[in-house]
Amino acid sequence: MKQRVKIIGIARHRLSTDGDGVTTLVAFHGCPLRCQYCLNPQSLADSGNFKEYTPQSLYDEVRIDEIYFIATNGGVTFGGGEPCLHADFIREFSELCGASWQLNLETSLNVPSVNIETLLPVVNTLIIDIKDMNPAIYNSYTGQSNDLVLDNLRLIADSGRQKDCIIRLPLIPDFNTETDRTASCSRLEALGFNNFDLFTYQIRRH
Structure with a gap:
């Protein structure tokens, strides 16, 4: 039986x-985190305007932009939700599109390490949303432990793929400070990561 996944949206021409x-952004349904300021709450909804895809049907839909992917060294970015929950799906998709498309992941890395082991050979760039390296801050913001995140960062470092990673480190109002973020950068640099995306969450207060 062909595996099917729920997709909450496909955005072309990014x-x-x-x-x-x-790139075309493909957003998966489902996430292990429950972030206080979730940027994509539809990924958690029990019902909604989802469409189910197999790897083949997704490939058939997004290949309309193949000429752009090849001409610009672009491709497909898998986000969500958490795309790494669907590692086998992405691996099968990669076999369909071949090496001429770039495949990127927007991920929290909060998934079993076997999922990351499956994906490392088939993806080009990992855009990793760390939140904060401090376990207490991470738990307060996401409702989860960051043990898996730390394990997977070490796995990526051991594989020598740090240069293929963009680490997103936000300042999150009421949760962390610039001092906390500097400490996170230092821990990540010790593992060989040095490509950081530093920004501040813009929170609408009512």
Whole structure:
């Protein structure tokens, strides 16, 4: 039986926002985190405007932009939700599109290490949303432990793929400070990561 996944959205013609060149963002349903300021709450909803895809049906839909992918060194960025929950799906998709498309992941890394082991050979760039390296801050914000995140960062470091990672380190109002973020950077640099995306969450207060 072919595996099927729920997709909450497909956004075409994104330019240099989720990786190199022209990309199509494919957002999966489902996430292990429960972030206080969730940026994509529809990924957690029990019901909604989802569409189910197999790897083949997703490939058939997004290949309309193949000429742009190849001309600009772009491709598909898998986000969500948490795309790494669907490692076998992405691996099968990669076999369909081949090496001429760039495949990127927007991930929290809060998944079993076997999922990351499956994905490392088939993805080009990992855009990793760390939140904060401090376990207490991470738990307070996401409702989860960051043990798996730390394990997977070490796995990536051991594989020598640090240069293929963009680490997102936000300042999150009421949860962390610039001092906390500096400490996170130092811990990540010790593992060989040095490509950081530093920004501040813009929170609407009512």
